[in-house]
Amino acid sequence: MRTKKVEDTKKIFSKSHTLLNTFDLRDFKGKKVLAKNGLKVGKVSDFVIDKSYNIVSLKVRNWFRTFYVDTLFIDSLSNKVVKLNIIPVVTNIGKKVFDVEGRYVGKVVGLVKTNDKNEFKGLIVKKRFFFRGKTINKSDIKTNDKNIILKIEHVN
Amino acid sequence: MKTITSDDILGKVALDTSGDELGIVTELHIDKENKTITGVTIDQGFMKPSLFIGIKHILKFGIDSVMLNKVPYEKIKGLNVLDERGELFGYVDEVIVKKYKIDSIIVSKTKVSSKKYIITGKDIDKISSDVLLKKGFKAKLKE
Numbered sequence: 383m384r385t386k387k388v389e390d391t392k393k394i395f396s397k398s399h400t401l402l403n404t405f406d407l408r409d410f411k412g413k414k415v416l417a418k419n420g421l422k423v424g425k426v427s428d429f430v431i432d433k434s435y436n437i438v439s440l441k442v443r444n445w446f447r448t449f450y451v452d453t454l455f456i457d458s459l460s461n462k463v464v465k466l467n468i469i470p471v472v473t474n475i476g477k478k479v480f481d482v483e484g485r486y487v488g489k490v491v492g493l494v495k496t497n498d499k500n501e502f503k504g505l506i507v508k509k510r511f512f513f514r515g516k517t518i519n520k521s522d523i524k525t526n527d528k529n530i531i532l533k534i535e536h537v538n
Numbered sequence: 539m540k541t542i543t544s545d546d547i548l549g550k551v552a553l554d555t556s557g558d559e560l561g562i563v564t565e566l567h568i569d570k571e572n573k574t575i576t577g578v579t580i581d582q583g584f585m586k587p588s589l590f591i592g593i594k595h596i597l598k599f600g601i602d603s604v605m606l607n608k609v610p611y612e613k614i615k616g617l618n619v620l621d622e623r624g625e626l627f628g629y630v631d632e633v634i635v636k637k638y639k640i641d642s643i644i645v646s647k648t649k650v651s652s653k654k655y656i657i658t659g660k661d662i663d664k665i666s667s668d669v670l671l672k673k674g675f676k677a678k679l680k681e
Contacts, residue, residue: 420620422667460624485602525556528666529559
């Protein structure tokens with residue numbers, strides 16, 4: 383974070399601005415992004431700027447997965463970390479799913495969403511790569527933390 | 539009466555209440571006199587100590603997994619401790635449990651540091667893949 387005042391001769395602004403407590407976008411790239419529960423969701427790979435030159439979202443990359451997070455969901459910024467005030471629903475992808483009888487149902491490969499919000503209606507689960515995906519309703523989920531445990535029995 | 543055999547238990551993955559896979563069940567412990575199961579041993583993986591779980595903490599012997607009814611406090615050891623901004627404070631060295639609740643944790647700044655801090659359970663916000671501390675937490679230097 384910039385803590386020293388920038389000399390007036392080096393600035394061209396429409397209004398007076400000290401530039402104190404501001405960041406350079408370049409300092410953000412590569413920073414770890416943490417969800418509300420402390421889970422690492424990825425790293426900042428880029429920014430999205432609209433036609434009015436406002437930063438609308440962060441582009442977050444986690445291995446081969448890329449997703450966009452609205453800047454409204456940024457809780458705090460520090461030297462190394464961007465902390466969000468939500469748990470992005472995309473973090474459900476890759477979790478294992480077990481039913482109430484301890485039966486392994488599969489791995490989450492996708493989400494059923496009806497809008498761009500941080501909500502999902504269901505999960506698409508596959509037991510093996512070439513198998514057909516099954517949809518699990520959100521209402522059938524008992525625990526959703528490291529992995530997912532269902533309230534119901536799921537017979538294949 | 540539905541019965542199962544040791545084959546239905548051994549080799550299965552053990553899940554805690556958060557769905558976290560703790561390891562594989564490798565041993566079944568039986569009371570020699572009463573002929574009852576007293577618990578299971580879970581192999582947590584390479585270079586990690588095995589975990590004994592008493593039968594009272596086993597919720598169900600499931601079809602593909604053994605489900606526990608608690609989150610073992612031992613698994614918190616070694617986790618990162620993050621402050622309210624998400625910055626790394628240290629690593630959990632020890633967990634002190636009183637009356638089945640976390641009373642405090644002992645945190646070392648680095649994995650090889652001898653300097654340790656005590657943080658009470660009240661200052662812990664969440665425990666998941668890391669331990670998140672509350673805003674304004676107090677860390678007391680351990681003597």
